Amino acid sequence: MDDRTLSDLLRRFGLSDKEIDTYLTLLEHGEAKASTVADAAGVSKRYVYSVSESLADRGFVEVHDHVVPTTIRANPPDEVIDRLRSDVDSIRPALEERFSRVERETEQFEVVKSRVTVIKRIRSLVDDAESELTLSIPAKRLPEIRDSLVAAVERGVLVLLVVSDVDEPPDVDGVASVVRTWSEAMPTLLTVDSDVGVIAPPELLRRSDSDRQAIVFAQEQLAPVIVGSFLGNYWPAAAEVATVEPAALPVEYENFRQTVFQATVHLRSGTTLTATVAGRSTADETETEVTGRVVGVKQGMVEPTNNEFPVQHSLAIETADGTVTVGGKGAFVEDIEADLVRLDAE
The missing domain is CATH 3.30.870.10 (Endonuclease Chain A)
Incomplete structure (x- = not known):
């Protein structure tokens, strides 16, 4: 690989032309004084100190400022490559997440x-x-x-x-x-x-x-x-x-409209239903589970409908503590917002 190609590749890692000249000079010398690098790279001694600190931060060199005169040593290429590879790997998840987020947005x-x-x-x-x-x-x-x-x-x-x-x-x-x-x-x-x-x-x-x-x-x-x-x-x-005919009991659903539909057709066929509901109270959002007889439905899927607004689908369940109403995701009119409901014949 010629010097021009090598310089182009290093430039892709964010190195400036002067940083590249300084680093390549250090590679040829292994370790050298700032003045030696300055003469070889055609830059000032002060600039070499500044550039060397920047290269050291990125793992390309080590600055030995505890000795007099200060010397600068190029790190072994394997170490530099491992450091660069580690940096690339560390940003991969963030890049992929942002890319997939854009993909999702463009595919909406x-x-x-x-x-x-x-x-x-x-x-x-x-x-x-x-x-x-x-x-x-x-x-x-x-x-x-x-x-x-x-x-x-x-x-x-x-x-x-x-x-x-x-x-x-x-x-x-x-x-x-x-x-x-x-x-x-x-x-x-x-x-x-x-x-x-x-x-x-x-x-x-x-x-x-x-x-x-x-x-x-x-x-x-x-x-x-x-x-x-x-x-x-x-x-x-x-x-x-x-x-359709009602599903064979017992059944368990996360989808609440399916729960209400099945409860409706079962009740109309003469089945006495019990329901076990896992969810949360709409009053204080505490987790709750109730079991009891299904004594009513509000629904707009099957004639005759009896819901009061188009998306209202709910169950009324008679429990030991009284009758509670159950709704699906986002319920606010009912007493309980259900995550899972099990229906069974009493």
């Missing part, structure tokens, strides 16, 4: 112009659903994601589905926990696990030549807003056409 929204791509994204997100999804989709597009929806229901995902733009009754056997239909066209709205989803205008999925665009999002703050709009604006306008 994706604009999609193709109907085929929108369906592909919907199918992929449904395949990844773990606990809950809400979806509105035109009847003509339902067959393209049918298998994914059936698989989601079979693995225990709560699926609330509106089939829009309906001319004749669609085949909805097994595709959702609750299916509603609407004769009107409506936007395609998908949320999965209150985390990711898709928003697409009606024209994009109705016509192959549409110039409209869809948005695929991955943002925890946005998904609950979309769920609220879905349950508050579109779900009540559609007509219920199918509901």
Whole structure:
């Protein structure tokens, strides 16, 4: 390697031209007085002292100022390389964290112009659903994601589905926990696990030549807003056409809407239910666990609905200390915010 290439590489580590000249001179001498280095590098003696202190701080040299005259020794290259490698390794986690943070931010929204791509994204997100999804989709597009929806229901995902733009009754056997239909066209709205989803205008999925665009999002703050709009604006306008059979008891859920749905269909089938709730008091945020008979539900998923606002889903549980109300994540009207609920037949 020639001197120019070596100097370029050292410059990448933040060394100035004078620092490089001083360091290379010291490498050739091993150890030398400041005056010797000054003459060889073409700098002043005072500058050599200043540069040597800077090089010493970064592990390139050692300054022996306890002797007279002061001498400067170049550290063995292996030590210098090990020090540089250690510095690089130490900053790697911080660099990777910042890089991944930017990646996450840039990936929060994706604009999609193709109907085929929108369906592909919907199918992929449904395949990844773990606990809950809400979806509105035109009847003509339902067959393209049918298998994914059936698989989601079979693995225990709560699926609330509106089939829009309906001319004749669609085949909805097994595709959702609750299916509603609407004769009107409506936007395609998908949320999965209150985390990711898709928003697409009606024209994009109705016509192959549409110039409209869809948005695929991955943002925890946005998904609950979309769920609220879905349950508050579109779900009540559609007509219920199918509901799955209740799950075999006992069951245990972290997803609270799934808990309320299962409690509702079990109670309506005549089952006497008990619930064990682990969560916290909404009054003082203390951890709590209660067990008792489920004596009531507030919900807007299954007809007849009885909730007082679109996202209200709660249980009333009769305990030894009286009746308490239980809500899901972010509950404030109810007595308890639940993290986990176990339902069983009494």
